[in-house]
Amino acid sequence: MKLHQYSLYTRQYQGFTLLEVLLVLVLMGLAVSIVLPNLKPDDSDSVIKTEARRFAALVQVAHETALISGKDLGIKVTDHRYEFMVWQKGHWEQLTRDRLLVPVTLKKALKLSIRPGESVWKEALEQESKNNGILLSEKTDSKKKEPNLFIWSSGELSPAEVTFAADKKNGHQQRIILHETGQIELKDALAEAYL
Known part of the structure; x- marks a missing residue:
């Protein structure tokens, strides 16, 4: 036992x-x-890629929202922030009744820049503003917010190149290219340098 x-x-x-x-x-x-x-630092490649992909996805959502709702939308872009706007009652207002299209503030280590695309769309908007006095004016009031990018209810986008980068020089960059037809391309500047 x-x-x-x-x-x-x-x-x-x-x-x-x-x-x-x-x-x-x-x-x-x-x-x-x-x-x-x-x-991971705040300006790492993965953070930049994530923020760029989020921006591209939100622009796609805004594009679809404009098509479905029949309202013109815009995106106000600054160095560290972007927000979505809607054209209603004769002026641009911040879009408030949407759960996805909310203002986004980037981390301080990231920087956002925008370069307008073809000048044809801007010239057309300026001509329309002269005729009707709406949509786009050269004189901007500091209290009045106007978008840098336009998303029309017809499905067109104002062509532009939006760049997400580290705030330090010679850092990694991600570019989003917006085409007038509504196509959105995400390009890695570092990968293009090696091609």
């Missing part, structure tokens, strides 16, 4: 239980999830 008790005693302490292994894995996962975000 003592031999039987000895074999049960040695079996009991030969290895770890499944519960103990799972507990160690959960604790390691928690430690990694706390430490890993602190290792």
Whole structure:
């Protein structure tokens, strides 16, 4: 009988239980999830790519929203922020009743810039503003907000190139090219340099 008790005693302490292994894995996962975000800087390539992809996706949502709702939309872009606007009651207002198209503020280490595309669309808007006194004017009031990018209910976009980059010089860049037809391209400036 003592031999039987000895074999049960040695079996009991030969290895770890499944519960103990799972507990160690959960604790390691928690430690990694706390430490890993602190290792990446705010201007890392992955953060820039993520922000650029988010902007491109939101522009696509805004484009579809303009088509469905029949309202002209715009995007006001500054160095570290962009917000969506709607043309109603004869002026531009911030879009407030949309869960996805909310203002986005970038981290301080990131910078946003915009370069207008073809000048044909801008000339047409200026001519329309002279005729009707709406949509676009050269004189801008500091209190009055007007978008840099336009998304018309007809499905057209104002062509432009939007660049997300690290605030420091010679950092990684992601470019979003908006075509007048509504096509949106996401280009990696670093990958293009090697082509």
